[in-house]
Amino acid sequence: MTGDYYLPQECWECVIRFLNTDDDDRNLEPLSLVSKQLFSIINRVRISLTFYKQDITISNDRGLRFSCSLPNTILCRLFQRFTNLTSLNFTYFRGDLNKVLLQISFFPLKLKSLNLSNHSTIPQNGLRALSQKITTVTSLTCSHIIFIHKYDFYIIVDCYPFLEELDLSFPKHIDKNTNILPSELPKLRKVNLSGDYYIDDSFLFDLCKNCKFLEEVTVLDSKNLTHVGIDSAIRERPNLKSLSISFSKNVGRMYVKSELINSLKCLKGLTCLNLSFSCISDKMLSSLAEKGLPLKKLVLKHCSDYSYAGIFCLLSKYQFVQHLDLQYSSFLNDDHVAELSSFLRYLASINLSECSMLTESSLFALVRNCRFLNEIRMEYTSIGNLCEENHGFVVNTQVKSLHLAHNSLMKIENIKNFASICPNLRVLDMSYCFRISEGIVEVLRRWQIMDLILNLASCPRINLLGTNFQFTKLEVLNLSNSEVDNKTLHVISKSCCRLLQLDLEHCYHITDKGVRKAILNFSQIREINLRHCHSVDPNVDSWTTIVLSRPSLRKIMTPRIFPSCKKWKPALDHGCLVC
Template structure:
């Protein structure tokens, strides 16, 4: 009788299924929805309603009509794996009534100009466009994007291989920056033509810009970056890297950060920085809501510099100190006192770190969900430190653990780590030569939620790959 009277409206089921699907950390993995759709026709219809993205492959094309009829709430299409006439396919898709907001056209030879024009005439709701890893990028592509999608808020044109008509990029950037008045995020990684003048123009014209990724843009200078930043105080996220004219980050650059009063994500890759610079930035970040800090492969700074910075910025949730060769277990223990909100950390290639650093992170960072400690000394001296090994705590929040290329890691240590992190979903043990088949069985027994296990190069368990 109770079962007969139990009823939930579809809206409630949709909220439940959307929550379950959103909790899946792999945005392209819809296993949860697939499983639920098998329960009943009712659940099938509901899962269809909460399917918002679709990856298009070559075999998909004949079934587009059925797929679009089935998934009526699609907002995102991904053509990354499609190999064929993309112009014709986009023209075909434009005939369907779709409220798409996001389009991904990556790993293609070039931007399908005719297809995008046909697409944009019928589908005018697009706010996000990704065209990364193109073999050929033409300056006229910037004009095309500005013409077809004036409502864009997010644009990713990263990692093009070749540039055509480079003399016309000045006009292209000007058209793009003046036309996309709603642009909030842009990724121009590896755009070799981008110089100080174009960067200034971009930041000046895009008044709503919040996130800029400018990695490997070989013609911009420290002075050019500083000048552009002063024009865009609303910036929340900034990513920079080593290039021909900006191998060092100077104190003059840090002065320009004062204007960025909302900066929450700051990424520096392969740059030479100093303790003096980090100390200077620390005083600036006292009043900023910094949540993400990346100093990946940076040189020139020491423990003192990062200590000053983290002492003043205690709300860091994502920290990347890859290749900070001065880092040892004691450094991690001291810095962890300032990292109570930490969610993810990358300490790969910090070769002096051992299992003791892992224990400290598990104990001092209760909310941490991802740890990367590849190419470290995990496993070294673990017998000598057996007493400290007994002090480990269980951290049920950790979901991802990357321990690749730790040649000293032994089976007994691995089993202990599995006991520490019972809710692991991702475990990378690639090229950890000294772990046994039995230890993998023990790990899977203790961590029953593991979905991704990388054993590449683990000779003793090769047949399990």
């Protein structure tokens, strides 16, 4: 009988990948508990791994320091468990990056992607050691590095000359003599050099001329580029598929002139165009519409000097646009959105934040007409100025994310209507909506939602107390800057059994007793934020006991630095990050 139902491991791997279509490893946890075989297969299916602190150092008021380092044996166990890793992320890592890259170089990995962002410098020695043993890396991300030295570029080019994707965006400081040799990266396809003030016209021209496979260029917040330079550069690379260009706010807006438009019209395969913070005209948009480019993504965030006539002319010709960003298009009204939505039937995401004249009528029109719509952003609008009843609005089961923060007029009646037309939400952001108060529990019951992320930050009148409140599918809850107290927290802990992350930052009415009692009820809690919760007592012994009794807890953001740092060692050894 067992043999009749046997499946080869390759088949199980295909099944698991099919079930995990959104690449969220949390979806695989229930499967991993079924059997040792599935647990082993899931470990092989996982291709990405994110590292957190390896060297954890805590300081107290006396200047004492306690450090807990994960030995090389931990890395060995990780790579023996996850044998098919192709991507490593060190964005949150705060240990010795050179050292850990050297250690990783001794393992037979086939890495393709490496993320070293948010560090003080680029780890030259670690990169060189890793590249000598692992030569398969084709994607390198070093975004938000505090200081980039000119030799960093030579190290990158020398270590990985066959890079296809390179991200060196938004460094804090950069050597003025820094220069990268585009001709030394012949296979480069995607490059992001946003915020790199050394980028000028000649550099962009050389980049486009020498990198023959270049398809995606992102240079946002640039200081030294001109429209003439951009024009000449993109003419050298007619196979570009994605172009994102904007000037630094300190320089002023980029005026998109006819020469640049003519160059854009030559990019016959252009699918993504981002001209954020630019000055564009209706004539420019009309001219661009005539060419009929295969645009799937259009970003005109904070653009000026154009009107509805221009955007209508463009979008009426580009009806296959899937991602549209018109943030701060202050001329838009509800009738405009209704008209645009009638022919943008393939729209998947839209950003209409800071369009101050828009009300809930625009949201209803989008949900009704755009059947593939997945995400709607309407922050800082006038939702709540009207209060339309749901008289025959079509239900859209595709909408998964609804971002409605900073709508000060929005009321509970609006949320009820949204619940009836978007029953499958996974992300709901109502932060800074000050009028949301009574009745929110009844609305939340209407959503039969998987993996909901609920943001109610800075909603001081919110009331989550209610009879028979069972919200078992809630996984992420943000109640920061709210009036939540111990009683409310206890109700939440009883009702939200699957909660993974809880944010209570700046909640002054909760105490350590209430928090400890709640955590014991959250059977799967992983992360809790208690920053600036001044009534929470820094009792290390109590918290250590909680960590040891709640194996799922992996991160605690404390109200302040706790004394007696050495007492944290059992929690740290248990795998809980204290910060």
